[in-house]
Amino acid sequence: MIDLRLPIGLFFLCVGLIMTGFGLFSPHNIPHISQQINVDLYWGVILLLFGGVMTIFGMKGQKAIKEEDK
Amino acid sequence: MMFSNMLGAVTTTLPAVNAAVAKVGHSTGALIHLQPVDIAILVIYLLFVVGIGVVTGRGTKTSEDFFLSGRGIPAWITGLAFISANLGALEVMGMSQQGYEYGMMTANYYWIGAIPAMVFMGIAMMPFFYGSKVRSVPEFLKRRYNEGSRFINAFTFAVFTPAISGISMYAMAVVLQDFLGWHFGPSVWVSAAVVLVYTALGGLTASIYNEVLQFFLIVLGIAPITFIGLIANHGWGHFKHWLNTHQLPFLPPDQVATMAVKTGSLANHAMGKLNAATQQAATHITQLPGKQWLHTWIGTTSNSTNTLHITWPGIVLGLGFVLSFSYWCTNFLVVQRALAAKDMNSAQRTPLLAAFPKMLFPFIVILPGLLALPLLPHLFPGNTKIGGHLIPATESINNVMPMLMAKYYPAGLLGLGLTALMASFMSGMAGNVTAFNTVFTYDLYGVFIKPNASDKHYLAVGRWMTVIGVLISVGFAYVVRGQSGIMGYTQTIFGVVNAPLIAVFLLGMFYSRTTPWGGFAGLLVGTGTSVTLWIFRSIKGLPLYHHYHNNTTGAFWGAVWAFAAGGLVTIIVSLFTPKPAADKMVGLVYSMTPKPPEDGLIPWWKKPIVLGVLALVFTFILNWIFW
Numbered sequence: 001m002i003d004l005r006l007p008i009g010l011f012f013l014c015v016g017l018i019m020t021g022f023g024l025f026s027p028h029n030i031p032h033i034s035q036q037i038n039v040d041l042y043w044g045v046i047l048l049l050f051g052g053v054m055t056i057f058g059m060k061g062q063k064a065i066k067e068e069d070k
Numbered sequence: 071m072m073f074s075n076m077l078g079a080v081t082t083t084l085p086a087v088n089a090a091v092a093k094v095g096h097s098t099g100a101l102i103h104l105q106p107v108d109i110a111i112l113v114i115y116l117l118f119v120v121g122i123g124v125v126t127g128r129g130t131k132t133s134e135d136f137f138l139s140g141r142g143i144p145a146w147i148t149g150l151a152f153i154s155a156n157l158g159a160l161e162v163m164g165m166s167q168q169g170y171e172y173g174m175m176t177a178n179y180y181w182i183g184a185i186p187a188m189v190f191m192g193i194a195m196m197p198f199f200y201g202s203k204v205r206s207v208p209e210f211l212k213r214r215y216n217e218g219s220r221f222i223n224a225f226t227f228a229v230f231t232p233a234i235s236g237i238s239m240y241a242m243a244v245v246l247q248d249f250l251g252w253h254f255g256p257s258v259w260v261s262a263a264v265v266l267v268y269t270a271l272g273g274l275t276a277s278i279y280n281e282v283l284q285f286f287l288i289v290l291g292i293a294p295i296t297f298i299g300l301i302a303n304h305g306w307g308h309f310k311h312w313l314n315t316h317q318l319p320f321l322p323p324d325q326v327a328t329m330a331v332k333t334g335s336l337a338n339h340a341m342g343k344l345n346a347a348t349q350q351a352a353t354h355i356t357q358l359p360g361k362q363w364l365h366t367w368i369g370t371t372s373n374s375t376n377t378l379h380i381t382w383p384g385i386v387l388g389l390g391f392v393l394s395f396s397y398w399c400t401n402f403l404v405v406q407r408a409l410a411a412k413d414m415n416s417a418q419r420t421p422l423l424a425a426f427p428k429m430l431f432p433f434i435v436i437l438p439g440l441l442a443l444p445l446l447p448h449l450f451p452g453n454t455k456i457g458g459h460l461i462p463a464t465e466s467i468n469n470v471m472p473m474l475m476a477k478y479y480p481a482g483l484l485g486l487g488l489t490a491l492m493a494s495f496m497s498g499m500a501g502n503v504t505a506f507n508t509v510f511t512y513d514l515y516g517v518f519i520k521p522n523a524s525d526k527h528y529l530a531v532g533r534w535m536t537v538i539g540v541l542i543s544v545g546f547a548y549v550v551r552g553q554s555g556i557m558g559y560t561q562t563i564f565g566v567v568n569a570p571l572i573a574v575f576l577l578g579m580f581y582s583r584t585t586p587w588g589g590f591a592g593l594l595v596g597t598g599t600s601v602t603l604w605i606f607r608s609i610k611g612l613p614l615y616h617h618y619h620n621n622t623t624g625a626f627w628g629a630v631w632a633f634a635a636g637g638l639v640t641i642i643v644s645l646f647t648p649k650p651a652a653d654k655m656v657g658l659v660y661s662m663t664p665k666p667p668e669d670g671l672i673p674w675w676k677k678p679i680v681l682g683v684l685a686l687v688f689t690f691i692l693n694w695i696f697w
Contacts, residue, residue, distance in 0.1 A: 002125050004147055008283050011118045012290070015111055015486060022107050022482040037301075040482040043294055050290070 003062040009055030012047045019044030101249045101464060102476045108485025115287065115489045116264055119280050119496070123268025126276040133528040136273035137508040138205060138410050143275070145416035147282055149423030152407040153431075154281035155505075157288060158498025159242045159491060162435055166471040169432075169439025170449065172377040173363025174696050176439075177432040181366065182390040185425050185689040187398035189682040192422040195399050196408060198579050200417035202657040205409070207402040208513040214578045214658045215589035217517070222593055223571075224513035227402060228506060230564040232539050235502035236546025242495040243547065248463035249472050250488075258547050261492065265500050266540045270533050274410055274508070277500040281407075284493040289427075291490025293434050295471070298478045299441035312444050313360035363440060366696045373623070380623045388626025392633040393565075395572040403505040415672055422681040429689050439470045446473055499543060507535040562625075566604045569629040570596030573637035581641075582659045588644030596636020603628040 023041030104112075130136050168176040204210045208227065212220035243257040268276045303309040362369055362377060369376035370385060378385075398404060398421070408420035449467045463469050475487045511532045516523070574592045577584045606614040607624045618624035655662040674680055 001129055001142075004279050004282055007118060007122055007125075007279075008286060011114065011283060012286070014114050018107060018110060018114075019482045019486065026107075026481075039294065039298070039480055043483055043486075047290060050286075 001065060003058045003065055005054045006058030006062055009051045009053070009058045012051030013055060014051075016044050016047030016049075016051050020048060101473075102484065102488075104250065104485065104488070105481040107482045108488065111482075111485035112489045112492070115493065118283065119264060120267050122279050122283065123271040123276040125272075126268075126279055127271030127273075130271070130273050130275065130529075133511075133525050133532060134205075135275070136529050136532050137504075137512065138406075139273070139275040139278060141410060142412045143278060143410045143416075145411055145419040145423055147278060148407045148411045148416065148420040150285045150427070151278040151281040151410075152404055152420050152424040153428050154285040154288075154497045155277075155403055155407060155501030156498075157285070157431075157494055158238045158501075159245075159495035160238050160498070162288065162292065162491065162494045163241065163245070163468065163471050165432075165435040166439035166442075166474075167467050167469075169436035170442055170446075170467055170470050171439075173440050174366050174432070174436065175363075175376060175378045176436045177366055177692075177696065178378075178385055178389060180429060180432050181689050181693050182385060183394040184398060185429050185685055186390060187394040188421040188425045188428065189685050190395065191399045191408075192418045192420065192425075193678050193682045195575070195579065196418045196421070197414065198658055198660075198663075199405060200409060200411070200414055201663070205512050206509050207400055207405050208509060210658070211574075211578075211589070211593075212513075214586075214655075215574075215593075216586040219574075219586070219590045219593055220513055220517070222590075222597070224509050226564075226567050228510050228514060230567070231403070231502045231506040231509075232542035233546045234564060235499045235506075235539070235543040237550055238495055238498045238502075239543055240547040240550040242492065243551075244463075245469065245472055245491065248469065249476060254551065258544055261496060262499075262540050262544050265496050265503065266537060269500050269503050269507075269540075270536045273532065273536075274406065274504050277504040278407060278410060280500060281497045284497040285427075287486075287493045288490045288497075289434060291486045291493070292438070292471075294483060295438040295474050295478065295487070296434055296441070299438050299445065299474065302445055302478065303441055309441060309444070310361075310364065313363055316360040317357040318360045318363065318443070319357055360443075363443070364696065366693060368697060378622060380626065384623055384626040384630075387630045388628075392572060392629040393569055393626065395576075396568050396570065396629070400571045400575050401568065402509060403501050406505050406508060414666075415676060415678070418678040419676065419681060422678055422685060425681075425685040426688070429685070429692060435471075438474055442470050442474055445477070446470065499540075503536055503539040503543070506539045507532050510535050510539075562604065563601075565625065566600045566628070567597055569600045569625075570632035570636040573633045574640055577637060577640050577644075579658070580660050581644075582655060582661050583644055583649060584640060585644040585647040585649055587647040588640045588642075591643040592636045592640025595639040596632050599635040600628060600632035603631060 019040045021044075023038045023044050129140075132140070134140055165176060165179075199207075199210060202210065202213060204213060206224075208220040208224035211223050239258055239262065242261065243252075243254045246252040246257045247254050268280060272279070300306055300309070303312070358369075358375070358377065362375075365376075367382065370380065370382040373379045373381060404421075408417045411417040411420050448465065449470070450461045450465050464473065472488075472491065475484060479487050511528055515531055515535075516528060520527070571593075573596055574589050577592070578589055603614065604625075606612045607618065607628065609615060614624070618627065652662060657663055
């Protein structure tokens with residue numbers, strides 16, 4: 001069995017990285033709402049934080065599962 | 071300062087965005103063009119869901135692993151899956167549409183139409199479902215009543231569930247076609263293949279795990295619309311002022327459909343498009359103050375003073391009690407998630423933990439539709455025809471959510487939002503398919519076709535039924551595509567058939583005198599009454615045709631009468647038929663089941679009664695705020 005927080009955390013880390021990177025390096029691709037609100041950057045950081053927290057808890061949980069299996 | 075800068079920029083760029091969106095839509099036939107970053111997010115999501123299927127599939131050895139996740143899942147996971155399985159594309163799209171049409175009254179589907187039933191399920195009914203160790207809801211009916219009761223419930227569930235899944239698939243494919251220009255066939259087959267791979271491999275565990283991932287994805291992919299909608303409306307205070315200073319059009323929904331008119335501001339813009347007959351009809355439109363769109367209960371003393379055209383007794387009895395309790399407490403699609411929990415406390419906490427995010431959902435699925443009133447002011451009801459032609463997708467209320475995404479989401483966030491829409495479709499479909507394969511295998515195949523086969527055989531049948539369930543769904547998506555009217559009928563009939571179920575369950579669990587034949591007769595009469603009333607309401611010339619202000623009111627009151635008829639017949643027949651032996655009711659009936667000793671090891675914050683009371687208090691506060 002796998003601790004579900006791990007894949008969820010990894011998924012949002014991946015998506016958060018992509019969006020943050022895109023927001024940082026491709027500002028010309030953000031024509032919507034405002035040239036001043038870099039939605040991709042802000043939301044990407046939120047996803048990174050969420051993904052990071054889930055991954056940390058997931059890794060701890062996964063370790064516990066492995067110890068239980070032993 | 072920064073905020074005011076944002077607002078200024080928003081208002082100045084909107085016309086340019088509108089023009090750009092319109093230009094793209096007309097020049098290529100697709101409203102949205104995905105960029106590589108959007109495609110990358112979608113592909114990563116698909117890889118993760120399939121990966122979860124592969125990993126969970128390794129631990130699936132027995133039929134109980136496949137159908138019930140080995141009853142080993144923690145409460146927070148089953149709780150999120152409990153709402154995610156129900157959070158199909160139709161809900162995400164439909165609720166934003168209703169937010170636009172009816173405003174915050176739509177939140178009654180959550181705050182009165184879901185939370186109380188979920189609390190009751192967790193505290194009062196789950197001990198019988200989980201404690202009796204049944205594998206499905208139809209099996210509970212067999213244990214408490216008889217084989218006939220199981221068959222009725224299992225058969226209707228097995229027939230309608232893949233069909234409902236097919237409808238969801240059709241709706242999603244149409245959105246992908248209208249907005250991305252993707253062809254119907256590939257959209258349907260690729261999505262179905264992904265769902266098939268992970269549900270066939272990992273069974274319920276894969277479905278539940280993916281539903282939790284999908285839950286977070288849906289929330290995080292759709293929530294920005296609410297924030298952006300608020301910014302585009304210059305903040306909540308400004309939006310409320312806009313509603314307070316505008317009259318909005320208001321018609322019974324069935325008349326709206328035929329009159330083919332309804333816009334955010336009853337705009338001359340829309341009127342200009344209508345033919346003479348429709349313009350004449352449009353003159354009969356009544357209006358309500360825009361502030362009515364912010365209320366859930368004010369105006370419900372009369373049909374004509376609220377957006378849903380219904381009075382509060384209909385909401386409380388029809389939606390809040392009969393329909394809601396029948397769905398959340400007896401529908402195997404959601405009950406199955408709780409049955410997968412690792413122990414009784416986790417099973418009880420499943421619907422209770424689900425209640426907390428559920429009560430906040432109106433803010434991400436309904437509120438965007440409401441906020442769109444000033445932002446997308448000229449939309450028509452779905453299936454509106456002007457001059458014999460259907461209005462384009464970009465002018466339909468049904469598509470409020472993807473249109474807001476198209477208008478306000480930049481590349482990147484757009485990929486996340488569209489992936490969230492696809493996730494909502496997949497979670498709904500996987501939920502339906504896993505519930506279908508379980509009911510078919512345990513309650514139809516294992517009883518009427520091949521009883522007493524080996525566990526390995528049932529596991530294989532379950533996997534094959536997953537394939538067949540997906541194929542039926544795909545087939546039904548094509549049927550609906552050819553004849554769209556079937557969609558409404560199928561959803562309505564399923565709702566009508568299930569409406570009175572709660573009467574038979576409540577009497578079975580809490581009234582020990584209820585007999586097997588009483589329950590069976592109540593099930594038949596309740597369902598028969600519900601279907602008969604629906605026919606009487608639907609066919610011109612019959613007594614109840616146009617008796618109610620609209621279909622919603624009719625459905626609410628029809629459910630109440632069907633509940634009363636089913637309950638009454640159950641009691642009467644029970645009084646004249648032999649009572650079941652007391653030992654056969656242990657674990658199934660409240661008064662016949664020994665109360666388990668209080669588990670002192672469970673902390674207070676994990677106690678079902680504490681969570682239930684908290685959920686009800688928070689729900690009351692939300693009702694009070696949007697009174």
